[in-house]
Amino acid sequence: MxxxxxxxxxxxxxxxxxxxxxxxxxxxxxxxxxxxxxxxxxxxxxxxxxxxxxxxxxxxxxxxxxxxxxxxxxxxxxPAQQRFYTITSDAKKGERTGVDVVTVPSSDGVSMGIEGTLYFTLNLDHQALRAFDDKYGTRKFRGGDGETRYAWEGDEGWSGFLDQIVRPVIDNDLRGQINSFRCAELVSSCALVQNTAQQRPAKGPQNNQPQSNNGNIAKVQDAINTSLAADLETTLGGKFLTNLHFNLVRVTLPDKVQDAVDRAQAAFAQVSEAQAKVASAKAEAAANKARQDGYNKCPTCARIEELKALPQGITVYAPGNPNGALLPKN
Incomplete structure (x- = not known):
């Protein structure tokens, strides 16, 4: 065993x-x-x-x-799908926390707030992806919360990369394009508070009329879309972002300038109202004069008009007598 x-x-x-x-x-x-x-x-x-x-x-x-x-x-x-980077005064919709507006000066020195959205797609070509990861996938970027993350560490890491690398290029392009226009060429109400001596008549394509603000904003947008792709490729060191399109949503004025515009618009409204009253009074005076001239030429016509103006129901009418018009007793 x-x-x-x-x-x-x-x-x-x-x-x-x-x-x-x-x-x-x-x-x-x-x-x-x-x-x-x-x-x-x-x-x-x-x-x-x-x-x-x-x-x-x-x-x-x-x-x-x-x-x-x-x-x-x-x-x-x-991310392999289309992404976007939003610059807006709406604290709930921007890529950065709080109010986020690009502030750049116009050619006549007025600070203007620019809001818009950049749409783009990461280049999915394998060689481009390898180069992108070598350059930007091996370093960390600081996010809005102060933490540092890799670009591939979720939405926070990707946003940190966009904030530190892509955003300065957008700001620089906006500054260059906005600086070629006067404030009034982008926001018409700006002309209300600018010195007359500083204003130069802008010539449009026809009849020497100023171009519309929307037309000028479209020109800024088109210029940015043309320059942004080349500038990003140069800055990033490769064609890593494709299908770029910047949509310029709004151009705003600083609070103090906007307050001045509002006051000027209110003052112009009061002036317009006063001018309307003056015009109405002049028209009424002209009508009365014309009417009186007609009565002078035709006394009978004046008497007829006087009779028409009497109240209904008069039984006795004695011109020249203060009690000449008697109404029937009830």
Whole structure:
């Protein structure tokens, strides 16, 4: 009869510890060696691990299935759909917290607030994505909350990248374009509070009439769309953002200037009202004079008009007598 010796308690404990120390990390690494992307994201995979380098291993296109990316690799996921960057005075809609307006001077020195939205798409070309991740996926950007994140760390990280890298280019382009127009050429009411000596008549395409504000704003928008793509490519060091389109939503005046405009408009309204009253009085006086001239030429006509003006029901009428008009008794 052969007796089998049961493993000691100490041996069982050691085996359990080895399973936890070795088995769990290995199992975790195996399970973490797979990744996939949703329909609106693209992934850049970098090598990792104890004995591996950190170079780009592969790219995963949008909407992929589960893909093997290797043990301990890092996956940088970026937005693959159209994105936008909004500059607005509405604290709830802008990319930055609070009121966010680009303030730039016009050619005649008036600070103007610019609101708009930049629409764009990340270049999904594999070579462009590799270069983009090398340049901007390996450094952190400070967000509006003061925290630093990588551009691929969710919406906060992506917004931090846009704020620090893309936003200065937008501001610079807006400054260059707005500075080529006078305030009144973009906001017509600005002419109400500017010195007359500073104003120069703007010539339009026909009849020497000033172009409309909307036309000038469209010119600014078109110029920005032309220059922004080249400026971003130069600044970023590659054509990383495509399908760029800037929509200029609104041009506003500083609070003090706008208050002055409001007061001027109220004053012009009062002047217009007074002029209307004067015109009405002149018209009434002219009508009375013409009427009197007619009566002078035709006394009978005047008497007829006088009779027509009498109240209904008169029984006796004696001109020249203060009691000449008698009404019938009830």
């Amino acid at each position: 052969v007796l089998t010796r049961m493993p000691s308690r100490r041996t069982a404990i050691i085996a359990a510890v080895l399973l936890v120390v070795v088995g769990v990390p290995v199992l975790t690494a195996l399970l973490g060696g797979f990744s996939r992307t949703g329909g609106g994201e693209v992934a850049v995979v970098r090598n990792g691990g104890f004995f591996d380098n950190n170079k780009i291993r592969q790219l995963i296109d949008p909407g992929s299935g589960r893909t093997w990316v290797g043990l301990y690799s890092t996956v940088h996921k970026y």
